Amino acid sequence: MTTAELLVNPLREGLSANRVPAPCSLVIYGASGDLTSRKLVPALFNLYRKHLLPTSFSLIGVSRSPISDDQFKQRLKEMLKQEDPELTDSLWNSFSQNFHYLAGAYDDPKAYQSLSILLDQKDQNNGTAGNRVFYLSTPPNVFEDIISNLGTSGLAKEAKGYSRIVIEKPFGHDLDSAKELNQKVQEVFKEHQIYRIDHYLGKETVQNLLVMRFANSIFEPIWNRENVDHVQITAAEELGVGSRAGYYESSGVLRDMFQNHLFQVMCMVGMEPPVAFEANAIRDEKLKILQSIRPFTPETVSQFAVRGQYGPGFLAGQKVPGYREEKDVKPQSTTPTYAALKVFLDTWRWHGVPFLLRSAKRLPKRSTEVAIQFKEPPNLLFKDNVSHLSPNVLVIRIQPDEGMTLKFETKVPGMTTEARTVNMDFRYGTSFAEDAPEAYERLLLDCMLGDATLFIRGDEAEAAWKALMPVITHWETTQPETSFPNYEAGSWGPAEADKLLEKPWRQWRRL
Numbered sequence: 001m002t003t004a005e006l007l008v009n010p011l012r013e014g015l016s017a018n019r020v021p022a023p024c025s026l027v028i029y030g031a032s033g034d035l036t037s038r039k040l041v042p043a044l045f046n047l048y049r050k051h052l053l054p055t056s057f058s059l060i061g062v063s064r065s066p067i068s069d070d071q072f073k074q075r076l077k078e079m080l081k082q083e084d085p086e087l088t089d090s091l092w093n094s095f096s097q098n099f100h101y102l103a104g105a106y107d108d109p110k111a112y113q114s115l116s117i118l119l120d121q122k123d124q125n126n127g128t129a130g131n132r133v134f135y136l137s138t139p140p141n142v143f144e145d146i147i148s149n150l151g152t153s154g155l156a157k158e159a160k161g162y163s164r165i166v167i168e169k170p171f172g173h174d175l176d177s178a179k180e181l182n183q184k185v186q187e188v189f190k191e192h193q194i195y196r197i198d199h200y201l202g203k204e205t206v207q208n209l210l211v212m213r214f215a216n217s218i219f220e221p222i223w224n225r226e227n228v229d230h231v232q233i234t235a236a237e238e239l240g241v242g243s244r245a246g247y248y249e250s251s252g253v254l255r256d257m258f259q260n261h262l263f264q265v266m267c268m269v270g271m272e273p274p275v276a277f278e279a280n281a282i283r284d285e286k287l288k289i290l291q292s293i294r295p296f297t298p299e300t301v302s303q304f305a306v307r308g309q310y311g312p313g314f315l316a317g318q319k320v321p322g323y324r325e326e327k328d329v330k331p332q333s334t335t336p337t338y339a340a341l342k343v344f345l346d347t348w349r350w351h352g353v354p355f356l357l358r359s360a361k362r363l364p365k366r367s368t369e370v371a372i373q374f375k376e377p378p379n380l381l382f383k384d385n386v387s388h389l390s391p392n393v394l395v396i397r398i399q400p401d402e403g404m405t406l407k408f409e410t411k412v413p414g415m416t417t418e419a420r421t422v423n424m425d426f427r428y429g430t431s432f433a434e435d436a437p438e439a440y441e442r443l444l445l446d447c448m449l450g451d452a453t454l455f456i457r458g459d460e461a462e463a464a465w466k467a468l469m470p471v472i473t474h475w476e477t478t479q480p481e482t483s484f485p486n487y488e489a490g491s492w493g494p495a496e497a498d499k500l501l502e503k504p505w506r507q508w509r510r511l
């Protein structure tokens, strides 16, 4: 392996502190699956290239598929090569030298004994120091089996080193199952050992919401009901349900995107300054936001929430099927693939300010952003000369084209007093000369470092479910107000969503 194969960017020198974790073993359950090969291993590889993996590190993949170490590694290598055709054998070999695979059923105690022996061997022969991260990357129906077997086999104990568990989303299917899962995991692991993942919190731009708000003095004085007309948070996806209907049919967009990603982003926008930049201080403030969501009731759902499902349409000139035509979707499915919610946070700061949240599959483009729309100036001084003033908007682009734009009015050069909206732009790519790291890189690194700031605490997960359950229950027990499908793939969603805007000067942003 040459130094050139490892990533060094002199332009970024000094930008990130070298946070190399202590030696450890990472055990991935569900290692034969999509997430492991498409996200987790590429993220580990990037950490390796940035010298951010522990010097003594082993990866143990566990799942039921009867494959050998070599087959496991070959599959990962092929996946990585698709992302990075330049990947050389020497780099791959040095990265994967301590990768292993164990086949076994998730409820078989013997599989945990074999794992325990292998982990001890790694500690002795490879210096992994008794530190273990267990990553649950299986479908959620086997989470409880794995957790209880980690408990009975003694692997959850922090005997020689640390023992941590990472739990993938979805964290429960509803409030009751989330409470049950919290209880099960807390019977075996202490809260400081538990890392509930929401990959949106690993996105650089989501983290930047805190830095932007609390490392500058210009934003906070205007970040409130006196100055903000409303907030829009959008997560638009071009992709359809793809091959995931098995999961999505029982999930729908509210469970898939709102309970976690959109609510977490809303917390970052709405929370009060925490007393410290530390996991529990930040999570305390996020929890207050989730608890402040004005409760939805069966009577108010139709006033505050709009659902939709995509029909056939066109995306980038290609004909695409409707949701009901996708593989494994019921022909009369009423699973929502679009939702828009008007959320009020009953706090001093945000009283009366609507947070308009929307997310959907098969919209015209992939784009996630937060837009803070400010109120009009109190006195329109130029009303005789200027026919139209647009509101000031601060747009925080989470992805793609990560950055921020402030839209404001300026005088058009000339002898008359005309105003026009212009943009002041910040782009990550331009300012830092490098793409932001993938969310899973940051989250895996933080977990190995024992930093839970970007992970969700059990009470947050429950508060988010509690707020959303009335809408989920109402939608699951009543027919849609307009028959599904009610938006074409490649459009911006059902027209009914406009009713959430209420005021003539509010419009859903076209991204």
Ligand code: NDP
Residues within 6 Å of the ligand: 029, 030, 031, 032, 033, 034, 035, 036, 063, 064, 065, 136, 137, 138, 139, 140, 141, 142, 168, 169, 170
């Ligand atoms: P997969 O469906 O690919 O499952 C992972 C592995 O789990 C499979 O390879 C399989 O391994 C095992 N498995 C599958 N179904 C069952 C079952 N019914 N009972 C027991 N074991 C089963 O999942 P992903 O890798 O896509 O996702 C893993 C986790 O990550 C899930 O919780 C998912 O919700 C979450 N997630 C995934 C994302 C993604 O992009 N893929 C994004 C965000 C979250 P074997 O048969 O060998 O045991």
Ligand code: BG6
Residues within 6 Å of the ligand: 169, 237, 256, 257, 368
């Ligand atoms: C996942 C959802 O959590 O997030 C998917 O299960 C969705 O349905 C994905 O496509 C979106 O993530 P990202 O990072 O592409 O915005």
